Amino acid sequence: MKNLRCYGNRAAWECSRARSGRRDTAHADLIAWVMVAIGWLGPNYARPDTGVSTASEPGQLEEILVTAEKRSERVQDIPISVTAISGAELQAQGISSATDAAREIPGVAVQTSGPGQTQFTIRGLSSSGAAVSTVGFYLDEAPMTAPSGAQNGHVVIDPDLYDLNRVEVLRGPQGTLYGSGSMGGTIKLVTNQPDLHAFSTSAKVDASDTQGGGFNRGINAMVNLPIIDGTLALRIVGTDEHTSGWIDRIVLADFPLPTNSGAQCAIFAGCTRGNVLAAPVLQDYHNVNDEQLKGGRVMARYQATDQFSVTASAFYQTISQDGLSYFDDPPTTEAHYQPFDVPEPFSDAFRLYNLVAEYALPAFTVTSATSYWTRSENQTQDISETGQSILGVPSFYIAQGGVGAAPITEIDYTKQFSEEVRLASSGSGSLQWLVGGFYSDFDYGQYQVALAPGYVPVFGSNNLFTGTVATNMKQKAVFGEATYKITDRLKATAGLREYWYTQGGSYIAVGIAEGTFAPTPKIVAASDSGLNPKFTLSYDINPDALVYGTVAKGFRPGAGNQPIPITGVNSCLPALESIGKTSASSQYGPDSVWSYELGEKATLLDKRFTINSDVYYERWNDVQQNIALSCGFIYTDNAGTAAVKGGEVEVTMKLFQDWTLAQSGGYTHAVLTEAALGTGLVSGDKLLNVPTYTTTTSLEYSHPSPWSQYSFAARANNVLVGPSQDISYLRDNLPSYDIVRLRLGIEGNPWSAFLFVDNLTNKQAYLADAQNYAENIPSLRRIATNQPRTIGLTFEFHH
Numbered sequence: 001m002k003n004l005r006c007y008g009n010r011a012a013w014e015c016s017r018a019r020s021g022r023r024d025t026a027h028a029d030l031i032a033w034v035m036v037a038i039g040w041l042g043p044n045y046a047r048p049d050t051g052v053s054t055a056s057e058p059g060q061l062e063e064i065l066v067t068a069e070k071r072s073e074r075v076q077d078i079p080i081s082v083t084a085i086s087g088a089e090l091q092a093q094g095i096s097s098a099t100d101a102a103r104e105i106p107g108v109a110v111q112t113s114g115p116g117q118t119q120f121t122i123r124g125l126s127s128s129g130a131a132v133s134t135v136g137f138y139l140d141e142a143p144m145t146a147p148s149g150a151q152n153g154h155v156v157i158d159p160d161l162y163d164l165n166r167v168e169v170l171r172g173p174q175g176t177l178y179g180s181g182s183m184g185g186t187i188k189l190v191t192n193q194p195d196l197h198a199f200s201t202s203a204k205v206d207a208s209d210t211q212g213g214g215f216n217r218g219i220n221a222m223v224n225l226p227i228i229d230g231t232l233a234l235r236i237v238g239t240d241e242h243t244s245g246w247i248d249r250i251v252l253a254d255f256p257l258p259t260n261s262g263a264q265c266a267i268f269a270g271c272t273r274g275n276v277l278a279a280p281v282l283q284d285y286h287n288v289n290d291e292q293l294k295g296g297r298v299m300a301r302y303q304a305t306d307q308f309s310v311t312a313s314a315f316y317q318t319i320s321q322d323g324l325s326y327f328d329d330p331p332t333t334e335a336h337y338q339p340f341d342v343p344e345p346f347s348d349a350f351r352l353y354n355l356v357a358e359y360a361l362p363a364f365t366v367t368s369a370t371s372y373w374t375r376s377e378n379q380t381q382d383i384s385e386t387g388q389s390i391l392g393v394p395s396f397y398i399a400q401g402g403v404g405a406a407p408i409t410e411i412d413y414t415k416q417f418s419e420e421v422r423l424a425s426s427g428s429g430s431l432q433w434l435v436g437g438f439y440s441d442f443d444y445g446q447y448q449v450a451l452a453p454g455y456v457p458v459f460g461s462n463n464l465f466t467g468t469v470a471t472n473m474k475q476k477a478v479f480g481e482a483t484y485k486i487t488d489r490l491k492a493t494a495g496l497r498e499y500w501y502t503q504g505g506s507y508i509a510v511g512i513a514e515g516t517f518a519p520t521p522k523i524v525a526a527s528d529s530g531l532n533p534k535f536t537l538s539y540d541i542n543p544d545a546l547v548y549g550t551v552a553k554g555f556r557p558g559a560g561n562q563p564i565p566i567t568g569v570n571s572c573l574p575a576l577e578s579i580g581k582t583s584a585s586s587q588y589g590p591d592s593v594w595s596y597e598l599g600e601k602a603t604l605l606d607k608r609f610t611i612n613s614d615v616y617y618e619r620w621n622d623v624q625q626n627i628a629l630s631c632g633f634i635y636t637d638n639a640g641t642a643a644v645k646g647g648e649v650e651v652t653m654k655l656f657q658d659w660t661l662a663q664s665g666g667y668t669h670a671v672l673t674e675a676a677l678g679t680g681l682v683s684g685d686k687l688l689n690v691p692t693y694t695t696t697t698s699l700e701y702s703h704p705s706p707w708s709q710y711s712f713a714a715r716a717n718n719v720l721v722g723p724s725q726d727i728s729y730l731r732d733n734l735p736s737y738d739i740v741r742l743r744l745g746i747e748g749n750p751w752s753a754f755l756f757v758d759n760l761t762n763k764q765a766y767l768a769d770a771q772n773y774a775e776n777i778p779s780l781r782r783i784a785t786n787q788p789r790t791i792g793l794t795f796e797f798h799h
Contacts, residue, residue, distance in 0.1 A: 059657055060607040066168050067190070069481070070177055070434060071424050076601050079493070079538035079548035081107075081171040081614050081648065087164040087192065091204070093715060094743060094756050094794060096161050096218075096241075098189065103719045103739070104696050106648040106666030107171050108185075111689045111726070111768045113784040114325035115243075115291050116158045116348035116377065119146070119689070122171050122185030123616065124644035124670030125554075125593060126689045127624070134556060136174060136182030139189050140313070141369035142354050143418055145181055145442055157350050157375065159317055160239045160295055162204065162220040165190045171648070172616065173554030173595050175532035176481055176495035179438060183554030183593055192222075193311065194233035194301040200224045201799050206241075208792020211762060212334065213287050214244035216792065230303065237297040239317075245287035246788050248335040249323055252279040255339030255396050258389060258779040265729075265778040267574075267631060269392040273330050273385075273779040276337040283341060288323025307360045315352040321345065324381070326770045326782040334764070334785070339396040340405035342382040350375045362426065369420045377412040383450065383774040387464070390570045390632075390775065404454025406464060408773045413445045435480040442473045450774060455512060459569075463511040465774065469562060471505030471524075481534070489541075495534040501557050502527040513774070515568025524560030524587045545602040552595050556624065560587040561635045570775060572631035579627075579680040584635045591622040591638065608654035615647040623672070626688060627679050628727045632775035639681050641674040658703045665695040686725050689768070691736075693722035702747075710748035717741045726769040729776040737765035739786065745794075752796040762789040 064084045065072050075084055083105045085095075095101050099118045102108045109126070112118040119127065125134040133146045137156040146156050161167075167189055174182035206218035218241035225234045256274025265271040295317030303309045323344050327334045336344070352373040359366045387406045388396050395402040422436030446469035451462050481495035506521045532555060538548035564584035566573040576582060599614030625639040646668040653661045670687040698717040705711060720738040725731050740761055745754030763786070770782040 059654060061603075061610060061652055061654055061660070064166060066166065068168055068170050068188075070422065071432075076544075076603055076610070076612075077546075079491075079536050079546060079599070079601075080550065081597065081599055081612075083169045083171075083650065085167045087161070087166055090161050090164060090167070091796070092713075092743070092747075093717065093741065094206075094754070094758070097158055098156070098161065098167070098187065099158065101161065101167050102169070102187065103694075103721070104664075104717075105169050106650060106664045106694055106696070107646070107668065108169060108666075109668075109689060109691050109694070109721075109724070113155075113768055113770055114289065114321065114346070115293065116319045116346075117155045117784075118158060119155060120187060121689055122169070123595075123618065123646065124668045124687060124690045125184030125618070125620065126670075126687050127556075133181055134184040134554075136178045136186040138178075138186065139315070139352065140191055140354060141356050141420070142352060142371035142373065143179070143181065143416075143440065144352075144373070145414075145416055145440075155377075157317070158319065158348070159189065159315070159350075160220070160241065160293060161189070162239055163192050163202070163222045163235075163237045163297075165192045171614075172550065172597055173532075173534070173552040173593060175552065175554040176479055176497045176534045177434075179477055179479075179497065180475065180499065180501070180555055180557055183556050183591075191297070191299070191313075192235065194235040194299050195224050195226065196230050196233045196301065196303055197226055198224070199226060201797075203797045205795045206792060208756070208758075208790050210244050210246055210787060211789040213246035213788065213790075214290075216243050216790065217241070232303070233301050235297075235299045235301075239293060239295045241291075241293040243291040243293075243787070245289035245291070245321070245323065245325075246334060247287070247289040247323060247325060247327060247785075249285040249288045249338065249344070250276075250281055250335050251283040251285075251338050251341045252276060253282040254279050255337075257395070258385075265630075267570075268389045268777055268779070270389070271778045273328075275331075276328070277331050277333075279337075285323070288344070289321050289325045290323075292318075292320045294318050309358050311354075311356045313352075313354045315350075315354075317350050319346075319348040321347075324379075324770070324784075326784055329781040329783055332783075334788075336382070336782070338382055339384050339388075340382075342380075342384060342405050342407045344380050344382055346377075346379045348375070348377050360426070364423050364425050367420075367422050367424070370418070372415075372417045374415040375413070378409070380407050380409045381773045382406075383408050383772060385780055386632075386772060386774050386777050387452065387455075389777040389779060391458075393458075398454045398457075402454065403458060404452060406450060406452040406454075408448065408450035408465070410446065410448045410773055414443070416440060416442045430485040431482065432484075433480070433482040436478070438475070438477040438479070440473075440475045442475075444471045445469060448773065450511070450513075459512045461512060461517070463517070465509065465511040465513045467507070467509040467511075467562065469505065469507055471503065471560065473501060473503040473557065475499065475501040475557075490537070490539050493534070493536040493538075497532040498529070499532065499555070500527075500529040503557060503559065505560050507560065507562055509563045509565075513568055513570050514563070514565050515571070522563060522586060526558050526560075526587060526589075528557065528590050530555060530592075544604065544607075545600070547600045548598070550595070550597045550599075552597075553592060554595065555592040556590055558587060558589040558591075558624075559636075561585060561637075564629070564633050564635050570631060572629050572633050575629040575631040575633075578630065580678045584627075584629075584633075585637050588624055588636050588638050589622055591620065591624050593618050593620045605654075610652045611649070613647065613649040616645065618644040620644060623687070625679075625681070626727055627681070628730065628776070629680075632729060632772070632777055634727060634771065634776065637679055638676055639679050640672050640676040640683075642670060642687055643673045644668065644670040644687070646670075658701055660700045662698050663696070665693065667693050688725055688727060688731075691722040691724045693720075695720045705746075708748070710746050710751075713743070713745060713747045713754075715741075715743040721765075727776075728769040728771070728781045729778045732769055732781065734766045734768070737763055739763055739765065747796075750797055750799050752794075752798075754794045754796075756792055756794060758790045759786065759788060764788070
C-alpha cells in the first residue's frame with residue numbers, strides 16, 4: 001500500500017502490551033490507540049478539490065512511484081503486493097540498514113547474526129544451509145546474489161542507506177521479471193540518481209550511547225555536481241560509522257566441563273554446559289562486537305540526447321568487527337565464555353560496478369543493465385568447547401590431558417557478472433508489454449581451516465579440519481510480460497520466463513575430523529531448465545480502488561552439500577543410519593512453488609486513508625531445508641512438500657492535519673505437509689525461520705512553527721515479531737519480541753536536529769541460532785541478538 005512518503009513514519013507504540021526484557025524490566029505502557037481515538041474525534045477539515053491530480057495536497061497522504069514491474073508506476077495502481085519506503089522517511093526514522101527497513105514490512109522475516117550477516121524470508125519461503133536464497137536482492141539494477149554456501153547463511157550485503165531514494169519490497173514469486181532468486185519475493189534498494197541541473201549537498205552526523213556498550217558516531221555526506229548543465233552530472237556519497245559493541249568475551253581460568261551425559265547426546269561429553277558463572281575470570285574483553293563501517297558511492301550520468309542516457313556507478317564498502325554479536329546459552333548473559341583467549345573477528349568487503357544505458361524510441365525504451373561485483377567475508381569462531389565435547393577428554397587444558405585451544409577460520413569469496421537487456425513499451429495504450437534477456441556468471445569459493453597444536457600428541461597432527469569449496473553457476477533466461485486492458489476497468493497480465501542453468505563445483509575436506517589427510521575432490525554438477533508463468537487479473541472498482549488475483553510460479557536451483565564425515569573421531573554414520581541413510585546427499589535438487597493470491601488496494605477519504613490487504617496460499621514442492629543430525633552436523637536436502645498460507649494488511653490514516661498513523665500486520669502458517677524419507681522430518685513440522693506473525697505500529701506528529709521555516713516533529717514506532725524456530729544442535733524456539741523507537745526534534749531547511757531512542761524498552765531479542773562452523777554440540781547454543789537501548793542526537797544539513 002505504500003505509495004506514500006509516510007510509510008517510514010508509521011511509528012506508534014503498540015497499545016496495552018507491557019512486555020519485559022531481561023536487559024531492563026521497565027517497559028513503558030504505550031498508548032497508540034488512545035491517540036488514534038483523539039485523532040478521529042478531532043475537528044474535521046474541508047476536503048480539498050483534488051481533481052485528477054495524483055500529487056498530494058495539504059492533509060493528504062503522499063505517493064511514491066516505484067519500478068516494481070520495471071516501469072515507473074504508482075504503487076496503488078499495481079495489482080501486486082508491494083511496499084515502498086521513501087528515502088526521506090528512512091532518514092526521518094533514523095533507519096540506516098536494510099535489516100531495520102525490512103522489519104517494518106508485513107510478510108518479511110529477518111534472520112540476522114550481525115552486520116553483513118542477514119538473511120531475508122518473504123511469505124514463509126525460508127532458505128537454509130547451502131541452498132540458494134529465496135529472496136532476490138537488488139541494488140538499483142544489479143542483482144546481488146547471496147553466497148551459496150557460507151556457514152553464516154545466505155547473507156546479503158548490508159549497505160548503509162544514506163541518500164537512498166526508496167526501498168521496494170515485492171511479496172510473492174517474482175520469477176517472471178526477476179528470476180530464480182526471487183521465489184519468495186524481491187527487495188530492491190534504489191539510490192538517488194545524479195541531478196543534471198542543480199548543485200546540492202547534504203550531511204548527517206549521529207552521536208549516541210548504547211546501554212552496556214559505549215559511544216557511537218556516524219558521519220554521512222553527499223555532493224551532487226552538475227558538470228555540464230543538463231548533460232553530465234556526478235553524485236558522490238561517503239559514510240564513516242562506528243557502532244559500539246555490547247557483547248563481552250570472557251576468558252575463564254578454570255573452565256568447567258560439561259555434565260549430564262545421556263542417551264540423547266551419547267557421542268558427546270555431556271548434554272549440559274558447566275557453570276561458567278562460578279569459574280574465575282582470567283580476562284574480560286568488553287564490547288568486542290563493535291562495528292566499523294566505511295563506504296563510498298560514485299555515480300555519473302550522461303544525457304547524450306533527449307532519448308539516450310548512460311549512468312555509471314561504483315560502490316565500495318567495508319564492515320569489520322572484533323567479535324560476533326552472539327551470546328551464550330547457557331547462561332544467557334550478553335557474553336561469550338571461553339576456556340582460551342581465542343578472538344572472533346569478522347570482516348566484509350564489497351565492490352560493485354554498474355552501467356545502465358537507456359534509449360527511448362517512440363514506441364518503446366531499450367534498457368541495458370551490466371553489473372560486476374565482488375565480495376569477501378572473513379570470520380573466525382572459537383570451537384574449543386566443541387573439540388572437548390566430541391573427544392570427551394578429561395580437561396580443556398593440555399597439561400591436564402586436554403587438547404587446548406581450537407579456532408576455526410572461514411573465508412568466503414563471491415563474484416558475479418550479469419547482463420540484462422529489455423524492451424518496454426511506451427505510452428499508455430491498452431497494451432503494455434516488456435520483453436528481455438538475462439545472463440549471469442556466479443562464482444563462490446570457501447576456504448575453511450582449523451589448526452589446533454594440542455591435537456598433535458593425540459592424533460599426530462594439528463590439522464583438525466581443512467576444507468575448500470569452489471562452485472560456479474551460469475544462468476540464462478528470456479522473459480516477457482504483457483498487460484491488456486480488456487475494458488476500462490478490467491485488465492489482464494500474463495508473463496513467462498524460460499530459464500536454463502548449469503552448476504559445477506568441487507569440495508575437498510581433510511583433517512582429523514574427516515578421518516583422512518588425502519585430498520580427494522568431490523565433483524558436483526547440476527543443470528536444469530524450465531518455465532515460470534504468471535497470470536494476473538485486476539478490476540478497478542473506481543479510480544481509487546482495485547481488486548486482483550494472481551497465480552505465479554517460482555523456482556530455485558539445486559546445489560551441492562559440503563561433505564559430512566562418516567569416518568574419523570566425529571563420524572556421523574550412526575546419526576545417518578538412524579534416519580535410514582549411510583551417507584549424506586552430496587547434492588540436492590531444485591525446488592519450486594505455486595502461489596495463489598487475492599488482494600485489494602483502496603484509497604479513501606480524499607487520500608487521507610489507504611488500506612491494502614491480501615491473502616495467499618503457496619504449494620512448495622521439494623523444499624530445500626536444513627537437516628540436523630544427532631552428531632551435530634547439518635546438511636541440506638529436499639525435505640518434501642510444504643503448504644504456506646497467510647495474509648497481510650497495511651493501513652495508513654491521516655488522522656488530521658498534523659497526525660499520521662500506520663498499522664500493518666502479516667500472518668504466516670508454514671509447515672511440511674509431506675516429509676521425504678531419510679530426512680528425519682515429519683508432516684506438520686514448522687518451516688525454519690518463519691515468524692507466525694509480524695506487526696508494525698507507527699505514529700507521526702509534525703506541526704509547522706509559526707515563526708520560522710522549521711517544524712516540530714515526533715515519531716514513534718513499534719515492531720512486533722512473533723515466535724519462530726531455528727536449529728542449533730536441536731530445533732529451538734525463538735520467542736517473540738518487540739522493538740520500540742522514538743524520535744523527537746526540529747526539521748526544516750537547511751538544518752534538522754533530533755533526539756532519538758532506539759530499543760526504548762531495552763529488549764533482548766533472540767534473532768537467530770548461530771551455527772557452529774565445525775559441529776553443533778548439545779551443551780552450548782549461541783544466539784544472535786540485537787543492540788540494547790541506544791540514546792543519541794542526529795544533526796542533518798541539506799542545501
